[in-house]
Amino acid sequence: MFLIEHFLFSVILSIFFFPIFKWQVWLIVAGATLIDLDHLITNFSKFKNSKDFFAYFSKQFRFFMRKPESKKVQLYVFHSIEFLVVLIILSLFFKPVLLIAIGVVFHLILDLISDTLILKRYIRCFSIIQWIRKRKGL
Numbered sequence: 001m002f003l004i005e006h007f008l009f010s011v012i013l014s015i016f017f018f019p020i021f022k023w024q025v026w027l028i029v030a031g032a033t034l035i036d037l038d039h040l041i042t043n044f045s046k047f048k049n050s051k052d053f054f055a056y057f058s059k060q061f062r063f064f065m066r067k068p069e070s071k072k073v074q075l076y077v078f079h080s081i082e083f084l085v086v087l088i089i090l091s092l093f094f095k096p097v098l099l100i101a102i103g104v105v106f107h108l109i110l111d112l113i114s115d116t117l118i119l120k121r122y123i124r125c126f127s128i129i130q131w132i133r134k135r136k137g138l
């Protein structure tokens with residue numbers, strides 16, 4: 001899913017939460033949008049120069065649609081269940097983290113719908129532990 005789509009859908013979601021959280025809803029939008037920074041981290045080694053960096057964001061959808069170069073499963077840390085668990089635990093104590101967690105959960109739901117129903121693919125690993133085990137052949 002395009003980054004801009006995540007942004008727009010989260011703005012719509014934040015309208016529903018506005019009566020409860022007022023202007024702090026920007027944290028929901030931030031959580032739902034900035035989570036995709038992990039794509040940048042994971043694919044950082046593929047950037048040869050600054051042009052690649054801008055192409056990545058401008059043609060992001062095509063970048064994700066291309067066939068995986070290998071059967072190697074990519075790990076996107078901010079899309080992992082472990083990151084979500086940490087966020088949920090922290091959200092019990094810090095209200096801003098709760099709003100970010102709402103955005104992240106919304107983002108993951110949109111990704112799941114997009115990946116399984118629209119793109120019909122499953123190439124991600126949603127667990128850091130599972131990813132480590134697969135790499136070590138366990």
Ligand SMILES: [Zn+2]
Nearest residue numbers: 036079107111
């Ligand atoms: Zn995503």
